[in-house]
Amino acid sequence: MSDPSSDPLPGPSPGPSPAAGARARLDALRTELARRGLDGFLVPRADAHLGEYVPACAQRLAWLTGFTGSAGMAVVLATRAAIFVDGRYTLQVREEVDGTLYEFRHLIDEPPERWLKSALEPGMRLGFDPQLHSERQAARLRAAVAGAGAALVAVEDNPVDAVWIDRPPPPNAPIIPHPLDYAGRDSADKRAEIARTIRAAGAEAAVLTLPDSIAWLLNVRGSDVPHTPVPLSFAIVQADAAGGEDARVDWFIDPARVAGEARAHLGAGITVHAPADFGPALEAAGRNGRAVLADPQTANAWVFARLRAGGAHIVAGPDPCLLPKARKNAVELAGARAAHLRDGRAMVRFLAWLDRKAPVRAAAGAPVTEMEAAQRLLALRREDPMFRDCSFETISGAGPNGAIVHYRVSERTNRALRPGELYLVDSGAQYPDGTTDVTRTVAIGAREHPPDDEMRRHFTCVLKGHIALATACFPPGTTGHQLDVLARIALWRAGLDFDHGTGHGVGSYLGVHEGPQRISKAYNPVALEPGMIVSNEPGYYRNGAYGIRIENLVAVTLRPAPDPDGRDMHAFETLTLVPIDRHLIEVALLNADEASWLDAYHARVRAAHRDHVDPDTRAWLDQATRPITP
């Protein structure tokens, strides 16, 4: 699905709390704030890891206000309160949140910093939980609050938790070892590399706050949040000489969760500590001005405060695991290919079913709905014993719903798949050997109700962009923002564009969105290196009519110079193996190279699946993948 940094995902929905209770919850919080001598408090959606998904126990914003979106913040003062959400949630927030309790504000156009400047009075004490804000964000808030003559006060424990009676317990499922057959590289080897990186950055230790960095480094997985198989935890990597090449890691996670097999799997060099020991360990890590690496972009303000309290010399720099985690090794790439083969098979069976059923069901007056389609696809994926979870909440949008980039089907919006309309399905899965993410747009009942010329023209523009990126070659050092135009130029020539990124990094049985590489209009200094997996997902969205997106995952590969005078280049290997709807292609708009890419891709898809699917699916697959060139 499309790039979160341009358009984050809605997270899991604990379901809005009963509106009746909202006032009571707000009153309880205000009483607690008064008791603590605070004039107000910030309630962001984030947890202490500032990640894409937040466990139920940390869904404070949803519990307090009822808002279940993936980004937002509430500001609670004694007599006023406001909730800030971005453009994706301006409608949803009005449905979920009581407008008599909270003013609705636009997170980007009317940022909290500005609102605070007007709402706060000199001398006021505004509380915030430093664990729920990045070091960068906290600095901005502190400046804004100071600008109003008020003070931003860090709290030790979160007042919301004090009044949240039925608060769910923190995740406590056992840690899952991630075996070498999937990881491809043992933790000691990874830790030795990270230790070198830390020393090269001029530090003796590093704080890791990103759960997927820790999961990668220790070769463990978990189930603490939906869609991303990581345990929520913190770690400190000791990279001083004492650690030698094989760096020691202090891992802060409930020891009860690291039982027998998992403990053995960790091996030497990793010490498990109770989460409560993290604070003191941060202070100890920087004693006597010891140099500690921490990432102001991704680590929370509390981490920096504790490091400073300990007297650390803080080296600000990116999480040292980001790049090596992004460069998949040969075993991870082999796993990705295997996972995409199985995942593609489920998609093929789904699309064959949809093509067969949608028209007849519609004719019979019992059309397939967005919700049923998503459930069917999930059921087919579940048949794979390796299936662990969806890699994000499926986007299943028919007709105009497909034009809502972040659409999530609900009972209220659930739309029928009508012949003649377009249907967009963006979904993915988590398998131990790989993470998938694929989008297809199909014409419902195309044989009896062919898509109109405009749909075909727009789909073909998107396809041309997808092919241009899929077939790109580029010299080492080339970054994603240099390639982005390839996916857009066909749309631009038609006076069209799409307002999300073109490609995001994808983890190996980790986050479906991972950095640091990215393909988008925005400047990004990180070069695309062999082994990196990114999505290739141009789209076009016609408001109120339909949405089009064609997404495959691709892996960066090395392409040796074709002739002695040439240069070595990088190229992309397409991992996703799912047919692209031929009914939506205006063949005349494709040039010979584009047409032959499509035919070659479809031949690959057919060969990959046809001997492994039922006769009906095989018949559909043969039709769906036949050449478009005579």
Added chain:
Amino acid sequence: MSDPSSDPLPGPSPGPSPAAGARARLDALRTELARRGLDGFLVPRADAHLGEYVPACAQRLAWLTGFTGSAGMAVVLATRAAIFVDGRYTLQVREEVDGTLYEFRHLIDEPPERWLKSALEPGMRLGFDPQLHSERQAARLRAAVAGAGAALVAVEDNPVDAVWIDRPPPPNAPIIPHPLDYAGRDSADKRAEIARTIRAAGAEAAVLTLPDSIAWLLNVRGSDVPHTPVPLSFAIVQADAAGGEDARVDWFIDPARVAGEARAHLGAGITVHAPADFGPALEAAGRNGRAVLADPQTANAWVFARLRAGGAHIVAGPDPCLLPKARKNAVELAGARAAHLRDGRAMVRFLAWLDRKAPVRAAAGAPVTEMEAAQRLLALRREDPMFRDCSFETISGAGPNGAIVHYRVSERTNRALRPGELYLVDSGAQYPDGTTDVTRTVAIGAREHPPDDEMRRHFTCVLKGHIALATACFPPGTTGHQLDVLARIALWRAGLDFDHGTGHGVGSYLGVHEGPQRISKAYNPVALEPGMIVSNEPGYYRNGAYGIRIENLVAVTLRPAPDPDGRDMHAFETLTLVPIDRHLIEVALLNADEASWLDAYHARVRAAHRDHVDPDTRAWLDQATRPITP
């Protein structure tokens, strides 16, 4: 010609001074330095404007060392001296400079800063002329010298000038008014805009040190340096309320050069001062902490020193003329079209002559040479009464010489144009209504000696890149680094690339290289805006064999949304009208869109010229521009 910021041009050659004199000149300088109590001195190639071309009176590096390249610096100490040049000049410097007097160093790989750290001893006083170094560069040098325990000492008057007996006088030709018919906008109007820009930057005045900024602002031209029709001068723009909307300009240039007609042309609001008054005026401009805008990238260190001496609050920011100068107005664009029409006609007559003569002359044993070809082209351009100058020194390279990106033909290198070889000619002219810059690569005697498949394949890759950029559409806000890949992807797919920028800005009867926009791999935050003129010049260079470059100038235009749901885009209008050699095109490698672009372009070229050339040229033109699609 290709982008100077990636690969600057050699400047004019005063001709190396006799080697015999080099030692005497060096001795004289050392004596002068001793007299002043200096242990050494820096002699850069730059003048006080730090521009691409330097007048004879400021060619201190060439006078002292004999080195005539366009970039470099000599460092003279009591017993050692070194000259620093970049990769383009490593051979030339050995031919022009006496190795017994100067150590040869690589400007990039062995920068002067590093050499100084080792060569200087504590307590030494190294002199430098702050007028010949940018504020940025001076800071780097100061740090390096301090690192060696020595001091960087700014001199008031340059010691080289003190010993340069036969030093040419400074340029003193009369200022040439640039009439409204060509400028399209009067100076008062331009000054009013600049004043607003200066105030928006939080300043009350601005220092202008770039001659082309001043020439644009005051609608004047000059002949102080070759190839760029500007008078060398400085200016201070007063933008305080007192100046009202119609900003006052203090212009520092010999008043004798601004005689009757020119003076009248300037009109009110512009005061001419003697160059010697510039220093005191800088101090006055910033009195009592007045805010003055100056550009640390382009203004010299002396300007900043004088501003500080006066107590100015310096606002560091880009020259306020850069953007409005880059956005050509309708009259300038009409002038550019007219200039390219006439310039294209000269090119067409040249290429027709070359195609006719080169084979027969070669067969007769008296082949056309690179030098003769360049002279012939110049003679044809000169027939246009509007011709004023070449816009840069012509690159005329046959066979392997074409692979030297910055090749300049000399008696020694002058090569015959041999049938079966490629010939690259990159040239341009200055006309009052516009500046041109065009590169064509042709196969010599192609009919009897057709170019080989490799030449055709490489040429066609370059052509595909040229067409991809020429036909690009892009949303407002798109920058050059976003489009660069379009010109390279065909080469990249073939494992090839070129190591210079893809496009540089071009002035309107001003510098053939101007910013701030640019098309290259390097990040550049400046968006391409309607009216901007840039070159489109991908290439490919096979060392020791041949060079290929296809360069047209294009203007950014506004392209309204094709349909109501579409968006307004920007696009390029190709200004250059010269045939592209069909003998070098492998038609099978072009797709239908590319082929039709080429045929449409050639039809335009034919229609533009055929009724205005002699019968022989017309016959050639009809052949050269016939469609490649049957």
